[in-house]
Amino acid sequence: MNGELSPRMKVVVYGLMSVLLIPFVFPTWWMVTSSIKPISDIFAFPPEIVPSRLDLSTYAKVFELQPFAQQYWNSAYIAAVVTVGTMLFSSMAGYAFARIRFPFANTLFMIVLLGLLIPSEVTIVPLFRIFLSWGMVNTHWPLILVPIFGAPSVFATFVMRQYFIALPVELEEAARVDGLGRFKIFRTIALPLARPALGAVGIFTFLHSWNLYLEPIVFLSSPEKFTLPQALTQFTDAYGGAMWNIQLAAATMTAIPVLIVFIVAQKQFIEGLAHTGLKG
Numbered sequence: 001m002n003g004e005l006s007p008r009m010k011v012v013v014y015g016l017m018s019v020l021l022i023p024f025v026f027p028t029w030w031m032v033t034s035s036i037k038p039i040s041d042i043f044a045f046p047p048e049i050v051p052s053r054l055d056l057s058t059y060a061k062v063f064e065l066q067p068f069a070q071q072y073w074n075s076a077y078i079a080a081v082v083t084v085g086t087m088l089f090s091s092m093a094g095y096a097f098a099r100i101r102f103p104f105a106n107t108l109f110m111i112v113l114l115g116l117l118i119p120s121e122v123t124i125v126p127l128f129r130i131f132l133s134w135g136m137v138n139t140h141w142p143l144i145l146v147p148i149f150g151a152p153s154v155f156a157t158f159v160m161r162q163y164f165i166a167l168p169v170e171l172e173e174a175a176r177v178d179g180l181g182r183f184k185i186f187r188t189i190a191l192p193l194a195r196p197a198l199g200a201v202g203i204f205t206f207l208h209s210w211n212l213y214l215e216p217i218v219f220l221s222s223p224e225k226f227t228l229p230q231a232l233t234q235f236t237d238a239y240g241g242a243m244w245n246i247q248l249a250a251a252t253m254t255a256i257p258v259l260i261v262f263i264v265a266q267k268q269f270i271e272g273l274a275h276t277g278l279k280g
């Protein structure tokens with residue numbers, strides 16, 4: 001036995017996987033196809049798998065009804081800044097907890113982990129009052145500072161710490177013998193080896209920032225400063241009803257960066273998660 005499946009078993013396995021894939025693929029297909037249907041065809045029963053009529057004007061109307069290009073840019077640059085900032089600070093914090101011995105290190109790390117247990121809804125009012133006193137309400141600063149320095153970065157710090165613990169200490173000891181300082185060891189040895197973990201942190205952070213909804217509706221009030229999740233709720237008619245085909249067109253464009261980021265970094269994402277549990 002060489003462990004390979006017979007042709008008949010391959011057909012069975014691939015057929016079963018194709019069936020199991022339907023619940024995950026069909027909603028995305030329905031979203032994309034419904035975005036180019038006339039609104040009267042979206043809720044037709046049985047649903048049309050392939051649209052019989054196309055209405056491509058919905059994508060143009062997305063930009064006519066809202067400053068969607070500006071809102072798209074808002075989400076893109078905020079997600080990019082938050083991702084880079086979180087990767088930078090969480091990698092330094094994770095390395096410090098993994099390698100530097102200082103008093104009450106484990107106790108402090110447990111206190112940091114408590115941030116995972118605090119829902120964002122609990123802290124949103126105090127944060128609003130703080131940023132209001134700083135004159136940062138209706139700006140993008142809260143959407144940048146809170147994820148980088150607040151509870152959302154706790155999981156990233158945990159992932160980086162676990163990965164650095166799994167790295168061989170002998171690499172750093174050899175570098176220390178050669179005269180390298182702590183920061184240079186981190187920058188030239190530990191950080192390059194931690195690319196899989198950084199990839200995982202980057203994907204998690206980007207998705208979290210890109211999909212952030214509660215904080216934007218609390219801190220932002222001007223349409224030109226909205227991010228995409230908040231902007232998607234604004235496509236309504238004169239009676240407050242949802243303009244479904246236009247909303248789905250905007251949602252389709254919103255989902256594209258998420259798919260691109262995951263496809264590009266999926267290898268690092270899987271490797272990063274695989275290494276976080278090697279040592280405690």
